[in-house]
Structures are given as structure tokens and as C-alpha cells.
Amino acid sequence: MSTSTETIEQLASREYKYGFETRLExxxxxxxxxxxxxxxxxxxxxxxxxxxxxxxKSFRAWxxxxxxxxxxxxxxxxxxxxxxxxxxPKKKPELKSMDEVDPDVRKTFERLxxxxxxxxxxxxxxxxxxxxxxxxxxxxxxxxxxxxxIFCSFSEAxxxxxxxxxxxxxxxxxxxxxxxxxxxxxxxxxxSFVYVPKGVRCPMELSTYFRINARNTGQFERxxxxxxxxxxxxYLEGCTAPMRDEHQLHAAVVExxxxxxxxxxxxTIQNWYPGDAQGKGGIxxxxxxxxxxxxxxxxxxxxxxxxxxxxxxxxxxxxxxxYSVGEFYSVATTNNWQQADTGTKxxxxxxxxRSTIVSKGISAGHGQNxxxxxxxxARNAEGARNYSQCDSLLxxxxxxxxxxxxxEIKNSxxxxxxxxxxxxxxxxxxxxxxxxxxxxxxxxNMIVSGFCREVFRELxxxxxxxxxxLLSISLEGSVG
Amino acid sequence: xxxxVKDLRVTVEDKEILQGLxxxxxxxEVHAIMGPNGSGKSTLARALAGHPAYxxxxxxxxxxxxxxxxxxxxxxxCEGLFxxxxxxxxxxxxxxxxxxxxxLNALRKFRGQQELDAVEFLALVKEKAKLLDIDREMLGRSxxxxxxxxxxxxxxxxxMAVLEPRLALLDExxxxxxxxxxxxxxxGVNALRRPDRAIVVVTHYQRLLNYIVPDFVHVLSNGRIxxxxxxxxxxxxxxxxxxxxxxxxxGAKA
Numbered sequence: 203m204s205t206s207t208e209t210i211e212q213l214a215s216r217e218y219k220y221g222f223e224t225r226l227e228x229x230x231x232x233x234x235x236x237x238x239x240x241x242x243x244x245x246x247x248x249x250x251x252x253x254x255x256x257x258x259k260s261f262r263a264w265x266x267x268x269x270x271x272x273x274x275x276x277x278x279x280x281x282x283x284x285x286x287x288x289x290x291p292k293k294k295p296e297l298k299s300m301d302e303v304d305p306d307v308r309k310t311f312e313r314l315x316x317x318x319x320x321x322x323x324x325x326x327x328x329x330x331x332x333x334x335x336x337x338x339x340x341x342x343x344x345x346x347x348x349x350x351x352i353f354c355s356f357s358e359a360x361x362x363x364x365x366x367x368x369x370x371x372x373x374x375x376x377x378x379x380x381x382x383x384x385x386x387x388x389x390x391x392x393x394s395f396v397y398v399p400k401g402v403r404c405p406m407e408l409s410t411y412f413r414i415n416a417r418n419t420g421q422f423e424r425x426x427x428x429x430x431x432x433x434x435x436x437y438l439e440g441c442t443a444p445m446r447d448e449h450q451l452h453a454a455v456v457e458x459x460x461x462x463x464x465x466x467x468x469x470t471i472q473n474w475y476p477g478d479a480q481g482k483g484g485i486x487x488x489x490x491x492x493x494x495x496x497x498x499x500x501x502x503x504x505x506x507x508x509x510x511x512x513x514x515x516x517x518x519x520x521x522x523x524x525y526s527v528g529e530f531y532s533v534a535t536t537n538n539w540q541q542a543d544t545g546t547k548x549x550x551x552x553x554x555x556r557s558t559i560v561s562k563g564i565s566a567g568h569g570q571n572x573x574x575x576x577x578x579x580a581r582n583a584e585g586a587r588n589y590s591q592c593d594s595l596l597x598x599x600x601x602x603x604x605x606x607x608x609x610e611i612k613n614s615x616x617x618x619x620x621x622x623x624x625x626x627x628x629x630x631x632x633x634x635x636x637x638x639x640x641x642x643x644x645x646x647n648m649i650v651s652g653f654c655r656e657v658f659r660e661l662x663x664x665x666x667x668x669x670x671x672l673l674s675i676s677l678e679g680s681v682g
Numbered sequence: 683x684x685x686x687v688k689d690l691r692v693t694v695e696d697k698e699i700l701q702g703l704x705x706x707x708x709x710x711e712v713h714a715i716m717g718p719n720g721s722g723k724s725t726l727a728r729a730l731a732g733h734p735a736y737x738x739x740x741x742x743x744x745x746x747x748x749x750x751x752x753x754x755x756x757x758x759x760c761e762g763l764f765x766x767x768x769x770x771x772x773x774x775x776x777x778x779x780x781x782x783x784x785x786l787n788a789l790r791k792f793r794g795q796q797e798l799d800a801v802e803f804l805a806l807v808k809e810k811a812k813l814l815d816i817d818r819e820m821l822g823r824s825x826x827x828x829x830x831x832x833x834x835x836x837x838x839x840x841x842m843a844v845l846e847p848r849l850a851l852l853d854e855x856x857x858x859x860x861x862x863x864x865x866x867x868x869x870g871v872n873a874l875r876r877p878d879r880a881i882v883v884v885t886h887y888q889r890l891l892n893y894i895v896p897d898f899v900h901v902l903s904n905g906r907i908x909x910x911x912x913x914x915x916x917x918x919x920x921x922x923x924x925x926x927x928x929x930x931x932x933g934a935k936a
Contacts, residue, residue: 628771629734629735630769630771631771631772631773633731633733633734633755633771634767634770634771634773635773635781635785636732636754636755636756636759637731637732637755637756637758637759637764637765637767638759638781638782638784638785638788638841638845639756639759639760639785639788639789639792639845640756640784640785640788641756641788642756644784644788648773648776648781648784649773649776651775651776652773652774652775652776652824653774653775654775655775655776656775
């Protein structure tokens with residue numbers, strides 16, 4: 203009895219699967235999320251069974267979970283059934299060169315200031331562009347391939363390197379980790395995958411651009427970076443999104459694995475649509491980013507957060523191996539009605555582990571900026587050290603800055619330092635700049651970029667320039 | 683006439699500091715504004731530069747025939763008005779020479795001149811830096827951050843040398859300087875005296891005027907110029923003290 207039921211179900215889902223494959227070219231899921239949606243998505247992606255299982259157990263876990271409420275954010279209730287959980291570009295391209303990319307797609311990238319061809323030629327950055335959940339172009343792969351470096355979309359990794367994905371997926375951020383990460387684990391559509399073999403130093407910055415395009419489509423990216431023993435990789439993630447009217451959910455998961463003596467540098471510029479000056483629209487960004495550092499390994503998170511209506515994000519390091527190092531450098535701006543609750547967790551498990559936290563929060567308009575950081579030193583973490591510095595800069599008198607440091611120290615040999623400051627852009631500073639002929643807008647930009655310098659200098663050169671531009675755009679109209 | 687101030691009244695935090703001040707300055711001239719503490723010397727400089735905390739309630743001020751009071755602080759700067767600050771402001775994280783290049787290029791843009799690139803700017807700066815004894819290390823530090831009092835004042839005059847204003851207001855540039863630093867600053871200012879440039883020196887003490895010799899000296903009391911004369915007026919003040927003017931005024935009233 204039960205056997206025949208199963209068979210029927212299997213048949214049904216198989217038909218379903220094929221049904222979807224024929225319609226793949228034009229598909230956007232109708233709104234809603236249930237187990238069938240997860241299965242359909244998995245079928246479209248051509249997931250192996252173990253991945254479908256991962257999604258399903260995540261989905262079932264998610265059903266039992268509640269959204270966290272401990273953050274300092276005011277969030278309109280999100281109707282998870284109103285979002286669509288998959289959308290693909292009309293043509294699924296198999297491209298050898300940029301010329302084959304859909305001209306409309308290319309045009310959009312260019313309007314966003316991301317001319318891929320130029321990037322390819324000028325900057326020496328290998329670009330993996332994610333357009334509406336599906337990768338449309340990957341460059342430089344051959345060159346990287348010669349070194350044994352794998353840099354591809356997550357889906358491709360599942361196809362061609364299943365053993366690596368299977369081994370590490372969910373190893374840093376377990377599928378039960380938190381509401382948003384668990385949702386992502388169930389419905390992630392695509393993302394990026396990097397593997398750097400033993401002893402290899404990746405010769406270029408790896409870069410990916412994400413963009414959210416289709417209306418009402420939740421975007422669930424999944425990134426997995428594995429740096430094998432003694433290797434080095436620097437990864438850049440940059441985001442832009444066009445104007446939108448409605449809040450849009452985004453819940454990404456990034457997992458980093460730095461094996462013994464490896465170094466991973468992960469830099470982000472996040473510039474999603476923040477909503478208009480009245481606070482309407484804008485993206486809800488709930489991100490789980492975490493890395494595990496093995497012996498003598500080092501993980502550096504650098505982030506410049508200028509966009510999104512809501513930012514909920516805590517790139518963290520599990521310093522598991524002895525002598526491992528974690529760093530977090532962050533600039534977060536909130537203007538108009540933006541809210542950010544961001545920071546990091548440094549979890550010291552190994553002996554002589556070290557971590558550094560430098561957080562710069564800038565609030566303007568009615569923006570609310572919260573730094574939330576945890577430093578945990580486990581019982582066995584002999585000689586662990588942490589230094590934290592959290593500075594807040596206020597522009598105007600309607601914005602707010604908040605700092606919530608959490609310290610949990612279980613080893614008496616640990617040294618933990620925390621410094622915090624809050625300052626306002628002073629009338630005297632502004633007047634000094636203006637008396638020298640510098641406009642108000644430029645003066646604010648200058649003062650702000652001075653404030654952020656310690657973070658900017660951690661960014662790769664071209665990224666630092668872009669970050670500075672984004673900051674000035676995001677603070678436009680904040681004075682005067 | 684380069685600067686023409688008529689019957690200027692200025693209020694700071696609801697307190698009237700300048701109470702009908704008039705002053706005319708022509709190109710090529712050096713004027714000294716002297717007076718006891720609280721007489722309104724610095725208020726005059728800051729109001730002319732357009733500090734937002736200094737509200738002009740009545741009177742006029744023209745700069746080369748243009749209505750100065752209608753301009754924003756940055757427009758005044760672009761027109762060629764420079765103020766050396768009594769308390770130069772720190773801007774953490776911003777390199778001193780980067781700041782100055784941004785300022786110079788803002789002025790050049792306003793004047794329709796091409797902006798200088800890094801190489802051209804450095805060449806210009808090198809020459810001017812010598813004048814004020816500014817070394818590379820100081821150029822590379824954050825604006826005024828960790829500068830000694832003397833370094834800050836030298837840096838102000840160095841900025842003036844690079845920005846080449848038509849009118850320079852030196853607000854208590856001598857305060858807090860030892861004699862050596864004072865000489866460096868004064869020599870710098872003297873080197874910048876030109877027939878097409880006017881300098882207004884605001885100072886409490888006559889000492890600075892031994893080094894920067896003014897063409898005219900004005901004495902401020904209670905927000906008005908109560909006496910004007912040549913450089914000898916400063917010496918007379920030094921000898922007799924500010925009380926002398928007040929006593930004379932009182933006598934004249936009686």
C-alpha cells in the first residue's frame with residue numbers, strides 16, 4: 203500500500219520535473235512557498251538527491267522557526283508566501299564570450315556601470331555575473347583553471363564538483379542556523395563557488411556582481427569558498443540594484459573555509475536600493491556570512507554597506523585552529539529611513555587566536571545604525587586576543603547610532619579591548635572646508651571618507667575608489 | 683576698493699557683537715584690526731568669511747563690488763577671500779596635501795581654470811612649502827591632526843600661499859606662537875604681500891606688527907572701529923594700553 207503510494211508520488215514528481223524542464227526557458231514561479239516549490243526548484247536546478255534532501259530538511263526546519271526579533275530594526279511583517287522563489291532570464295545561455303550575452307542584459311549591466319568587457323580587459327578581474335539568479339557569464343575561467351582554481355556558479359559546482367560541495371555545504375553555516383539562513387538553504391537558486399588548491403595563490407581578485415531584477419522575486423544566493431592548505435584568495439562581491447517600489451527580500455548565505463595556513467579576503471560593496479527619501483521601497487537584506495579558520499589561517503571580512511532599506515548582517519569568524527586570525531572591517535551608512543543592524547562575531551576556539559574589529563557607522567537623515575558585535579573566547583583558547591573599535595559618525599540630528607558589544611570570555615589569559623566613539627560632523631569642520639572653497643557636499647564626503655579610511659585601505663584599490671563614490675551617492679542630500 | 687564694509691551689525695547667539703562697523707580696504711594694503719578681548723575682532727573676520735553662527739542683522743559688505751553677504755562661504759572663498767583660522771580645525775583621515783589640492787581645484791574650477799593633476803600640484807606645493815618651512819611629512823599627515831600650535835598656524839599661511847587669495851583675513855594668527863614660529867609665519871605673510879592683494883591682520887598684540895608692518899591700524903571697541911591711523915597707532919597702543927582709548931572716548935563723551 204504504502205509502497206505504491208510512494209511510487210505514485212515519485213512518478214508525479216518526475217512528471218512535474220520534466221514539465222518544468224520544458225518550460226525552463228521562460229520561467230518565473232508564481233508567488234508562494236511550500237514543499238512542492240522547493241522540489242520544483244530543485245528539479246529545475248537538476249539537483250542530485252543529496253542536495254534535494256538538504257533543501258527539504260532545511261525547509262522542514264524553517265517551518266518550525268520564527269524570525270529573530272533581537273535586532274534593533276523596525277521591520278514591516280514579511281509575507282513569505284507573497285514572494286516568488288525562482289526566476290530565470292528568458293534564455294539560458296551557454297556562452298563562450300561576452301558577445302553572446304543577451305544585448306539587453308549587457309545594456310543593463312552597462313547602465314549600472316559594470317561593463318563586463320571592459321572589466322575583463324582593463325582590471326584583470328575575473329567576473330562571474332549573476333543575473334536574476336542564473337549565471338550568464340563567467341570569464342577568466344581558463345586562466346584560473348591552469349592553476350587548478352575553480353571559480354564558477356554554484357549550480358555548475360554542484361554538477362562538476364559535487365564531492366566538494368557536498369563536503370562543505372552547510373559545514374560553516376548549518377542548515378538550522380537561523381531563520382534566514384535556513385530559508386536560503388531550502389530555496390537558494392544560485393551563487394558562486396570557489397576552490398583554491400593547496401599552496402596556490404590566486405593571481406587575481408575574484409569578483410562577482412549580483413543584481414536583483416524581476417519584481418517580487420526573493421533572491422537567495424549561496425556562496426561557498428574553500429581555500430585549501432596554504433592557499434590565498436581575495437574575493438570581491440559588489441551589488442547594485444535599480445529603483446524599486448516594493449520591499450524585496452534578500453537572504454544570502456556565504457560560507458568560507460580557510461584550511462591550515464590559508465588566507466581568504468572577502469570584500470563586499472553592498473549598494474542595493476535603499477528606498478526613497480520617504481522610506482518607501484528598498485531591499486530587505488538578511489545575510490548570513492561566516493568563515494571557519496583552521497590552524498594559522500586568516501579570514502578578513504571587509505564590507506561597505508551603503509544600500510538596502512534593512513541590513514541584517516554579521517560576517518563572522520570561527521577561529522577554530524590554533525593561531526588563526528579573524529578580521530572585520532566595516533563601513534555602514536544609513537541615510538533617509540535606512541536601518542542597519544550589522545557587526546560581527548569572533549569566536550575564539552583555538553589557542554593564540556587573534557581578531558580585529560573595526561566598525562565605522564555613518565548615520566544621516568532618519569537613518570538608524572546599530573553595531574552589534576560578539577567576541578567569544580572559549581575555555582581552551584589560551585592567549586586569545588581581540589581588539590575592537592567602533593566609531594559612529596552622525597550627520598544631522600534626526601539619525602541615531604547604537605552600539606551593542608557582547609563579550610563572553612571563558613579563559614583568563616585572553617586579552618580583549620574595546621573602544622567606541624560617537625562624533626558629529628561639526629559646524630566648524632564644515633566651515634573650515636567651505637572657507638577653502640570646498641562645497642558642502644564635497645566637504646561631507648571628505649570628512650566621511652577620512653572617517654572611513656581605516657576600512658577603505660583594506661579594500662583592493664579599484665574597489666576602494668568605487669566604495670568612496672558609493673558613499674558620496676548614498677549621502678547625497680544629507681546636508682544643506 | 684576691494685572690501686567695503688558699511689555699518690555692519692553681527693549677532694552671535696543673540697548677542698550683538700558688531701554694532702555698526704565700517705571698514706574700507708583697497709588692494710595692496712595691509713590693515714591691522716586691534717582691540718581688547720571681546721571687542722569683536724574675530725567676529726568681524728568670521729562674519730566676513732560667512733561662518734553660519736555669525737548672523738548679519740544689518741549693514742552691507744561688498745567684495746570687489748559684489749555683495750559679499752549674499753554669498754555662501756565657499757563662494758566667498760572662490761571669489762578670493764581667505765581666512766587663516768585662529769583655531770584650525772582637524773579633519774582625521776584626510777591627508778593635508780589632498781585637502782589642499784581639493785581646495786585649490788575647487789577655486790580653479792570656479793575661475794574656469796583647468797584643475798591641476800597630482801604632478802602639477804606637487805610641483806606647486808614644493809615651492810610654496812619652502813616658504814613656510816613645511817616638510818613632506820607634514821604634507822602627508824591628516825589635516826591639522828596632531829599638529830603643534832605653531833605647525834597649525836604655519837599650515838594656514840601655507841594654504842594661503844597655495845590658494846593665492848585677493849583678500850586674506852588673518853584671525854589671531856600670532857596667538858600661541860613663540861618668537862621663532864612667529865617669525866616664520868610673518869616672513870611667509872610678507873612674502874605674500876602683493877599690489878593686487880589685501881591683507882587684514884586681526885591681533886590682540888602689537889608684537890606681530892613688528893614683523894608684518896601694516897599700512898593702517900584700526901582699533902575696535904565694543905563692536906565699532908573707534909580709531910584709525912598708521913602703523914604708529916599700534917605702537918602708541920602698546921605703550922598706553924587699550925584703557926587709553928576707552929578713557930579718551932569716555933572723556934570725549936563727557
